[in-house]
Amino acid sequence: MVQGCENVRPALRRAPRVSYRWVDPGMALQEPGVLAVFGFGTGVAHGADPRWLSVDLESFDAPTPLEVWQVDGPVTHGRVGEVQWSCGDGWLFAAITLDEALHGGPRDTAAIAYAQLCDFVAARREHHVQRIWNYLGDINQGDGDGERYKQFCEGRAEGMGSFFADGFPAATAIGHRAAAMRLQVYLLACDEPGERVENPRQVSAWQYPRQYGRTAPTFARAMTLPGQDVLAISGTAAVVGHASAHEDDLLAQLDETLVNLETLLASAGMPAGFDTQSPLKAYVRHPTDAPLVHDFLQHRLPGVPVLAVHGDICRRELLVEIDGWRYA
Template sequence: MVQGCENVRPALHRAPQVSYRWVDPETVLQEAGTLAVFGFGTGAPRSADPRWLNVDLEDFDAPTPLEIWQVDGPVTHGRVGELQWSSGDGWLFAAITADENTHGGPSATAATAYAQLCEFVASRRERHVLRIWNYLADINQGEGDVERYKQFCEGRAEGMGSFFAEGFPAATAIGHHASAPRLQVYLLACDEPGGRVENPRQVSAWRYPRQYGRTPPSFARAMTLPGEDALAISGTAAVVGHASAHEDDLLAQLDETLVNLEALLASANMPAGFDTQSPLKAYVRHPTDAPVVRDFLQRRLPGVPVLLLHGDICRSELLVEIDGWRYA
């Protein structure tokens, strides 16, 4: 059984297939079963399709591939105010991009974004949120409880309300360097529940001590998708217990991160290691570190598709974070 898992019914549909491809977005949006397509950074193409999201993170490699989610069966899509969505085969993609200039600081903006997303998902049959991504500007700016990440955590909790009373989904929170102070939140939900997975090497995020803010982070370390044929992995870094490890040592942080990833796979009863069908993202704080991270991952995870993105980790002492997918 999966550690910390809910009672999961057998899935009637397979998990979305996530891939990285160098393709024109309009071409892939016309393919059957395309649920969502993501471009990265200022050089990404544009599309008005609600399934398209331009993510405010720059890729260190050029040309930059698109990230593509595809499901079995037809897909419908639309917009509700600031929110964009698509659904098909029991799966739901929903996203909101909220400008702090309109909604206030990081706390108020997060509260507004999460309230809208939770209200929308609650109206859908695909009401089981399995995975969330959060990208916000200047994530480490501010000291103590006024740090923007801590403010974001407070707003997120306010916007969630009791929506995740039964347990949090897997999640990532990364700082972007776009010129506008936007908060981007997007999610994957399903009409069936998944199974929450924790890492025995780490304190669960929602149980962090007070030093990490008035409101602890709200996420599970990973989530098995219905049917347990895929694992959605939260942002994972060099954290042991609740403490950051190996300050200012990039290679040691990378080693520790891989140990944490393997511990998650073991907790989820997934095969050890990652393969060519296990797309990952590596978020790197300092652009000068990108070649080192690339070489490390190519050596330790040969053949594994990795998007190398410029992003700030939620703790200023952490230099790199990895999230992604593992298919059984």
């Protein structure tokens, strides 16, 4: 039986509002329409509410804001096995956190995580997955096909099976430095399909050549959410065609990344540029680069909310990656 939230959706679909806010997690979870709340780093509290997720990425900001997703109307939530979830107004948040020590390494852990998430979402009315985030430890460890990211890609493909036969959602995959080798996967889904967006400057990820692993990455560059002009942007870096650009040159990589972001906006028919209502997240490989990334983005994207976190990019030569949202 297909399950869904028992609330009436409005005639005009409205996407979740995403914001960075300095607020107590308990207070945020009490606000109307809160679909999910994310805390970053080892110092954040661990709560029992299924809408709360403590993310294994350290922030460079002190104090660190929370990321809050809100929808119109009431929200219900619960747990099914190892999946935590919440839904409201036709939108679904679902997440799973697995310890590799219990599941056999990055490949098997990814396969289990995706199989459980896909089984859960398939039974929901909100089964159109728009956006996925993947955080795993030591993403660049290992050589050749034994690299942990490539192993993760193989397990992800196995776990999802044919679930995304009609096309992949937008996604991010980043490495964390937490002591526990945990895989965290969370997603945003809807009861209506979105529209996938590719970047004409880049080869589509699922068409990458063999040098990037036995199993190509499986994601779209962005997704236009249902009902209004909101773009969910995948992790975007200095990749042109399928090759990394500007090795060891942080400023050049940042500049190339912004070109790719603007190209995505144009491909989606969105207005150029980002504004105060369009939060971004910057994943920075080296903590010593964080001040330079901060200054660069403040200068190039004045007023745009940017949360900078310590994260390893899926390719060793890439120093920074940016994802986020564009609200028209």
